[in-house]
Amino acid sequence: MKKDKSNEAAGKLFDALGKLFMIYFDISYYGIKKIKVKSAMTWFYITLALMIIFSLTYNYDFLVILNKILPFAFTDTVIEFFVKLSWVKYFLLFSLGALFLSFPLIGAREYKKIKSYQNDFNFLSLKAGNGTAPKVIRVIEVDDYKTKVFLKSEGIGIDRYQSKVSDLTTALGQIVEDIRPCKNPKFVEFSLTKKSLAEKVSYYEMPESKNSPYTFSIGESLGGFLTQDISTLPHMLIAGTTGGGKSVFFKQTLVSLLKGSNNIQLYLLDLKKGVEMRPFEDLPNVKVIKTEKDAVNVLKNLRNEMDRRFDYLEENKLKEISPKRDKMDKIIIGVDEASVLYTKVKSDSAKKKYITEARELTDELSKLSRAAGIHLILATQKVTKETIDTKVQENIGGRMCFQMNTLQGSMTVLGNKMALNLPDIKGRGIWASGNKFTEIQAPFLSEDELETELALLGKEYESKTKTFFGPMVALEKVEGEKKKVITKASENEKEKKNGSSEDKTNG
Numbered sequence: 001m002k003k004d005k006s007n008e009a010a011g012k013l014f015d016a017l018g019k020l021f022m023i024y025f026d027i028s029y030y031g032i033k034k035i036k037v038k039s040a041m042t043w044f045y046i047t048l049a050l051m052i053i054f055s056l057t058y059n060y061d062f063l064v065i066l067n068k069i070l071p072f073a074f075t076d077t078v079i080e081f082f083v084k085l086s087w088v089k090y091f092l093l094f095s096l097g098a099l100f101l102s103f104p105l106i107g108a109r110e111y112k113k114i115k116s117y118q119n120d121f122n123f124l125s126l127k128a129g130n131g132t133a134p135k136v137i138r139v140i141e142v143d144d145y146k147t148k149v150f151l152k153s154e155g156i157g158i159d160r161y162q163s164k165v166s167d168l169t170t171a172l173g174q175i176v177e178d179i180r181p182c183k184n185p186k187f188v189e190f191s192l193t194k195k196s197l198a199e200k201v202s203y204y205e206m207p208e209s210k211n212s213p214y215t216f217s218i219g220e221s222l223g224g225f226l227t228q229d230i231s232t233l234p235h236m237l238i239a240g241t242t243g244g245g246k247s248v249f250f251k252q253t254l255v256s257l258l259k260g261s262n263n264i265q266l267y268l269l270d271l272k273k274g275v276e277m278r279p280f281e282d283l284p285n286v287k288v289i290k291t292e293k294d295a296v297n298v299l300k301n302l303r304n305e306m307d308r309r310f311d312y313l314e315e316n317k318l319k320e321i322s323p324k325r326d327k328m329d330k331i332i333i334g335v336d337e338a339s340v341l342y343t344k345v346k347s348d349s350a351k352k353k354y355i356t357e358a359r360e361l362t363d364e365l366s367k368l369s370r371a372a373g374i375h376l377i378l379a380t381q382k383v384t385k386e387t388i389d390t391k392v393q394e395n396i397g398g399r400m401c402f403q404m405n406t407l408q409g410s411m412t413v414l415g416n417k418m419a420l421n422l423p424d425i426k427g428r429g430i431w432a433s434g435n436k437f438t439e440i441q442a443p444f445l446s447e448d449e450l451e452t453e454l455a456l457l458g459k460e461y462e463s464k465t466k467t468f469f470g471p472m473v474a475l476e477k478v479e480g481e482k483k484k485v486i487t488k489a490s491e492n493e494k495e496k497k498n499g500s501s502e503d504k505t506n507g
C-alpha cells in the first residue's frame, strides 16, 4: 500500500519534471530561433558577457552567497567540486550553464506572445477534420501598431478564417487587416493592427503648412499627419501601379507647396499630352511641357540656371540658395509618368536623341541641384534602370510608393515588400525617407477641388498677395552664352535704382 503511494508520487514527480522540460525546450526553441548566429555582433556580445561574468565569479564569492541562500543544494561538497576545477574546465562548465539559461531567457517574450495569440485563436474553436486546431508559429511586431501572426493552418482554408473575422477581431482586440496564404500554403499570414488608417483622407483634413514654407503634405499615418519640407529631401519619387494614386498625390503635393509658400517656380513635364497638368497652366509661375523636344530644351535651360546659381553661390561665398535672401525662386521640376520621358528606345530616331539628352540632364540636375534650390519630383509606374537612371535613383531622398503588384517593383523602390503587401485601397502607400518606412493614406484632392484651389492661387498671384521673383526659365532653346552672374551686390544696386516699387517679394 505504502509502496503504491510512493510509486504514485514518484510518477507524478516524473510527469511534472517532464512537463517542465517540455516547457523549457519550448521556450528555448524560440530563444534559439531568435539568436542571429551569423551576426558578428551576436558573437561579440556573447563573448563579452561570458568574459565579464567569468571574471566576476571566478573568485567563488558567489558560491558562499549561494551556500547561505540554498544550503541544501550548495553543500560543502558542491563548493569543493567547483573550487577544485581547473579554470579551463570551470570556464567551459560555466559557459554551458549560461547558454542553457540564456535560451529560455531570450525566448521567454516570444513564447509569451505566441501563447497569448494561440489562446486568442483557440477562442474561435476552428478545427480541421481530425480535430487539430491551427497553431501559431510566429509573431512579428512590425511597428507600434502592426503585428503579423503566422499560423500553421492544419488544413483549415482561408475562407474559414475570413468568415470568422468579426470573432477574431474581438478575440484579439485588434483589427484584422488581411489574411493571406504564405508561399508554403500550409501556413497562413494574418496582418493585425491596433489602430486602422482611414480609407480616405481629404486634402482639407491635413494641417495647413502656412508657417513653414516649402512644406507639403504626405498623408495621415497611424502616428498622425505627416508633412515634409522639400528642401531637405531634395528629390522625390512617386511610384506605384496604375490607378494607385500617383497623379493625385503629385498634384496635391504641388498645390500644397504653392499654397504654403511664395517664391516657387514649377516646371511640369507631362508627356501624356499635358492632360494631368493642364489645370496648373494658368498660373504665372508654372510652365507645362508636353513634348520631348520642349522637355529637353527646358531641362537644358534649367541646367544652365543651376550653373548660374552655382556661380552666384561661389562668388558670394554662400552654401545654398535661400530664396528670400538671394531673391531667387525655388524651382520644382515635376515629371508625371517619368517612364514616358526616360525609357530608352532602340531605334535611331530623333526620339532616342531626346531621351538620351533628357536622361543626362536629369542626372546632372539630380546630383547637384539641391544647393541651387532646384528639386525634382518624378512619378512613374515602373522603376527600373531603364526608366529612371540608377544615378538619379541614388539621389532621391523621399519615396512615395503606392501599391505595387510585383515583388520586384516593391523591392526596387523600397528595398522591401511593403508596397506589395498594401491593402487594395486607393491612395494607400508607403512613405520612405532615409531608412524609415511609414504606411500612409495620401490626401485626396478631387479634380474640382484642384480647380478651385488653382483658381484661388491664380487670384492671389494676380493681386500679388502671393509672389515669386521670376523670370521663368524659357521653354525654347536659348542660344549663346550663359547669362551674366547676378550677384547679391548687383541685385541690390538694381533695386536701389528701381526703388522698392517693383517689389515682388513677399516680405
Ligand SMILES: Nc1ncnc2c1ncn2[C@@H]1O[C@H](COP(=O)(O)OP(=O)(O)OP(=O)(O)O)[C@@H](O)[C@H]1O
Pocket (backbone or CB within 6 Å): 199, 200, 201, 240, 241, 242, 243, 244, 245, 246, 247, 248, 249, 381, 426, 427, 428, 441, 442, 443, 444, 445
Ligand atoms: N489619395 C486618394 N484617396 C482616395 N482615392 C484616390 C486617391 N488617390 C487616387 N484616388 C483615386 O484613384 C484614381 C486614380 O488615381 P491616379 O490617377 O492618381 O492614379 P495613377 O497612379 O496616377 O494612375 P496612372 O498610373 O494610370 O496614371 C483617382 O481618380 C481617384 O479616384
Ligand SMILES: [Mg+2]
Pocket (backbone or CB within 6 Å): 246, 247, 248
Ligand atoms: Mg497618373
